[in-house]
Amino acid sequence: MPVLAQDAPIRVGGTLPLTGPLAGVGAIHKLAAEVFVERVNARGGILGRKLEYVLLDDQSQPANARTLYERLVTADNVDLLMGPYGTSSIIAAMGVAQRYNKLLVQSSLGDPSLAPYDMQFPALPIGAEPQITDTEVLLDAYAGMATPPKTIAFVTSKFPSALTIAKGGQEVAAARGLETVLSLEYEFGTKDLGAIANRIKAADPDILWSGAVGMEAVQLLDAMARIEYKPKRHFYLFPAPGPTAAHPHAEGLTTLTWFEEHEPFLANAGAADFVAAYNERAKAVGFPYPHAEYQAAAEYAAWQILAAAAEGAGKLDDAAMAEWLRANTVQTALGPRTFEGKFNAGKASTKLKQVQNKQWVTVWPADLRPSGSQFVAP
Template sequence: MNHSRRDLLGLAAGTAALAVLPAAAQQPPIRIGSTLALTGPLSQTAMVHKLVGDIYVEQLNARGGLLGRKVEWIVKDDQSKPDLARTLYEQLVTSDKVDLLMGPYATGAILSAMGVAQRHGKVLVHHTFGIPSMAKYERQFPAWSLGPKPQETVPNTLFDALAASPKPPKTIAIVTSKFPSIHYMSLGGREVAKKRGLQEVLFLEWEFGNRDFGPIAARVKDAKPDLVWMGDIGLEGNMLLDAMKKIDYTPPLHFHLYPAPGPMSKAADGNNALAVTIFEEHPPFTSNPTAANFVKAFNERATQAKLPETSVEVQAAASYSAWQILEAGVRGANSLEDKAIADWLNKNKVDTIQGTLRFDGPGNYGDDLMKIKQVQDGKWVVVWPKAAAAPGASLKVN
């Protein structure tokens, strides 16, 4: 076939143009698959994780991606159902053939995803797994830095903070969801409270998904505790506080395990609420330049998305840390091979916005980095330990 000089020049120019394209543009993207509870009772908090993942992948691609390739994040809605999460992760691995996995939100879904990852030998980095003793798979890596025995260390951190307050509690009511990680932590808190001399005046449980908190509120009011331990997740704590308000009761102190951060901080009844955290939007956390840049990006995007909480707190920080772990593992191993990534993470520490994490303890958990925060003037601030507290902040009691 004969070609004109113009055709040949055009072909040569096109070939030259392809030669100068960035390597990332010439290769297929690295595909990372996950699910999130985009609908259902956990959706309020899962939307935070969705926004964080979007931000991280955009930042990662702006830095050139991973291993010279762009990154694509595939997210499926598990509807807050662990069984559906299991099915969807199986699809991600077998049908979608993703290169890497990122964990979902909440312990039940993470445990389901972990089983799939184990069957296929995949690395699973995850954000919020609350029962370390159940993390038996050697290639799972937690960003939720509560150590290998949070049922002991987390309650002790809370009671240390309260013991240092002007009016330490002497009696406690423990009311808790039966959601697996919540129930596990609440039972641990119950035992630690007894060992520390707090008198238990009430213990109640509810099924996850419960919406009628009136009877529980009435029982708490009658018990007259100094401290109410609420084993809540998502909006459960808000609903319980609202039920208390309807019977003209405000607990002197109330601690929440995993509340929906925005709704709790913005509710009038949420004032002085206590919870655990690994990061809040104030010094010393924001002294980290990476953290400061993320805070700025999240503030802007959360405002645009009209999220009820536009500041970076524990959920957003755990999610961002999980992405940092995955990126560090791939870069450290210089590979997408799951065994190589897992081996590197087991042998190396990873710097994240919440601190330095290690994965060489039981269940790949390292140190308990949990801190105690409180809602003050509509914002979450760390109040314990003092070294991590917001400037000028200290624990307040109603």
């Protein structure tokens, strides 16, 4: 007996970097997506239909993402799309979605100005101008220290969003009176950062601002350790969370966050259940950091947004789902998400976290610190 359309699963297609330089973070997003699909299917699915995740490996290559999203739409005939990880791949997927008038929910676009498509919706609440707000959050956190920083070094990957945020960060630093003592860029995927580490040591800034993506943070920490140098204060933009926190020279380093597995974040919609399920699975598969943090929560929130749009519209119609998202608030693991303003970005809700005893702890704003925690900074 043939399967009736209303009984067939809703097929959601997407790619993630399961291999290549972004594979460590891609694995986090894959696991978070699987947790969502399993949990929503256990409750009966969406619109009375189970979900099926059609996941392909883009190998950390935007060109592959473009080709694979074309395949998902035209050959695999998926019902809905879910965005990939990483700015370049998201932009590639977005071009395909726009060509076919498909809704695209995405979890990790670091430069919203690259996303003028009106049917893309970001899960991560970075706001419309992260090139300003990201560094403002960092400098706000350090401003109250006994010895506020006076000099800063900007060393960044040429990964598109990292490059944009680094340039904006230099403007923010200058406006606040900090002297930029070093400004370096390197090709994304560069593995030998020895020469860069030597330049950082020579400049010896009060803050090292690193536009590292994925494992680049670990590679830079390794390179600085080899020359016996540790920055006074160091910040990394989009590091692989587990390997970075576990690094023997990571104590005290900071990065951005929008979610960690402690209060008050656990009060967000579905967050506590998500954290419990994700952590159990992460331990079982041997993740180096088997804890839900913002990368995992952003992927989970993207699926919450996609599901809410389908339920809200009452049908799998991309235009109707997009219209519903523009008019409504979605309760997610990252908190309430709205999509007003430029690039459907909504309001920024960016925080700062720090490695303390090989764990990530939210340290700024101060009221988001877990009980008994402090911002440890010289």
